[in-house]
Amino acid sequence: MRIVDLRATTVTVPLEAPLRHSNGEHWGRFVRTIVEVETDEGIVGLGEMGGGGESAELAFAGLKQYLIGHNPFELEALRFKICNPTASLYNNRTQLLAAVEFACLDIIGKKLGVSVSDLLGGRLRDEIRFASYLFFRYPNQETGKGEVRSIDQLVEHALDLKAKYGFRTHKLKAGVFSPDYEIEAYRALAAACPEDSFRIDPNAAWSVEQSVRVAKAIEGINNDYLEDPTWGLNGMRRVRENTNIPLATNTVVVNFEQLSANVLNPAVDVILLDTTFWGGIRPCLKAAAVCETFQHGVAVHSSGELGVQLATMLHLGAVLPNMSFAIDAHYHHLADDVIVGGKMQYQDGKIKVPQGPGLGVSLDYDKLKQYSELYKQLGGYPYDRDSRRPGWYPLLPNDRWADPSQ
Numbered sequence: 001m002r003i004v005d006l007r008a009t010t011v012t013v014p015l016e017a018p019l020r021h022s023n024g025e026h027w028g029r030f031v032r033t034i035v036e037v038e039t040d041e042g043i044v045g046l047g048e049m050g051g052g053g054e055s056a057e058l059a060f061a062g063l064k065q066y067l068i069g070h071n072p073f074e075l076e077a078l079r080f081k082i083c084n085p086t087a088s089l090y091n092n093r094t095q096l097l098a099a100v101e102f103a104c105l106d107i108i109g110k111k112l113g114v115s116v117s118d119l120l121g122g123r124l125r126d127e128i129r130f131a132s133y134l135f136f137r138y139p140n141q142e143t144g145k146g147e148v149r150s151i152d153q154l155v156e157h158a159l160d161l162k163a164k165y166g167f168r169t170h171k172l173k174a175g176v177f178s179p180d181y182e183i184e185a186y187r188a189l190a191a192a193c194p195e196d197s198f199r200i201d202p203n204a205a206w207s208v209e210q211s212v213r214v215a216k217a218i219e220g221i222n223n224d225y226l227e228d229p230t231w232g233l234n235g236m237r238r239v240r241e242n243t244n245i246p247l248a249t250n251t252v253v254v255n256f257e258q259l260s261a262n263v264l265n266p267a268v269d270v271i272l273l274d275t276t277f278w279g280g281i282r283p284c285l286k287a288a289a290v291c292e293t294f295q296h297g298v299a300v301h302s303s304g305e306l307g308v309q310l311a312t313m314l315h316l317g318a319v320l321p322n323m324s325f326a327i328d329a330h331y332h333h334l335a336d337d338v339i340v341g342g343k344m345q346y347q348d349g350k351i352k353v354p355q356g357p358g359l360g361v362s363l364d365y366d367k368l369k370q371y372s373e374l375y376k377q378l379g380g381y382p383y384d385r386d387s388r389r390p391g392w393y394p395l396l397p398n399d400r401w402a403d404p405s406q
């Protein structure tokens, strides 16, 4: 079987409300690029990548010369064809490789009539537990609804999500307001859901000393882990020496070089695997095997997904033996999806791993067209800017916190 074509379509899909984070904001929508890899047997595999817009489409178009004629079963050859580590010094294609790997796995699964999780060792679980992924949010620009700024609003939002979707684990995206305000918010969440577990992630916005102070302040909470409180392996190591709360990362251990550094001189306890950041589902499994060997925990990171990427996370979660945490997804913040049947459904805080061959999801071409047209109309947005704080940008560690009274 040979690849004969590759198509990339950028879409933008609305969120319930704009999501705030330490570097700025998701401006009321996600921009994603959906990839279709077509073979000479007529089988089409699906992939997905975040952000990028036109430049992502151009990057995939540029990959055609490498991929036309390639056998989609040859996944290791694919890695060296487009992602040789020394060539990558000049052209880092890790995220492109990830989208193509998803599509090739989808093709292989469809050809053999088995799901991606069956291809990857067989599923250990049929449904995957998710954390609530709570953000501070601006109100939806059209409806004026959905704001999460005060602590009361945050607790109400968490309880609403818990009632609607059944989450038993709550993640607070922090790094927006001052650490003291966010400590108070986190404690209020824990008090409102005493039987649940928690994690807080300021996207590395705190100094080492602030991180240690926050860690001490939240010690009494049922913490899964403290996620990326500060920047850098050395910073994380210094925090880790001063707290009993496990540390997790999706920023400073995102490749095998960093993983080996962390094994040799641990700075982080739990590695949050991301099927895009690591270059595919299979590299995540390799990394998970290293973590299993050295007794590091793993979970699955969310970089903001539509249904195709979510399927990769579900299949990964299904086959990971050492996944002892609920995984993250922005998914419930989305207003819609581009897959047939609409958004996948949560039940008791879990989503079922798709059963069909390959990734088990297919594109709704009307939705793809609708949200591709919306992208053409709206274009991209600056993820690392805040629509309501013109001229603002954060430092690292930050001290330019937003004001919760505004």
Ligand SMILES: [Mg+2]
Pocket: 201, 203, 227, 228, 249, 250
């Ligand atoms: Mg994170």
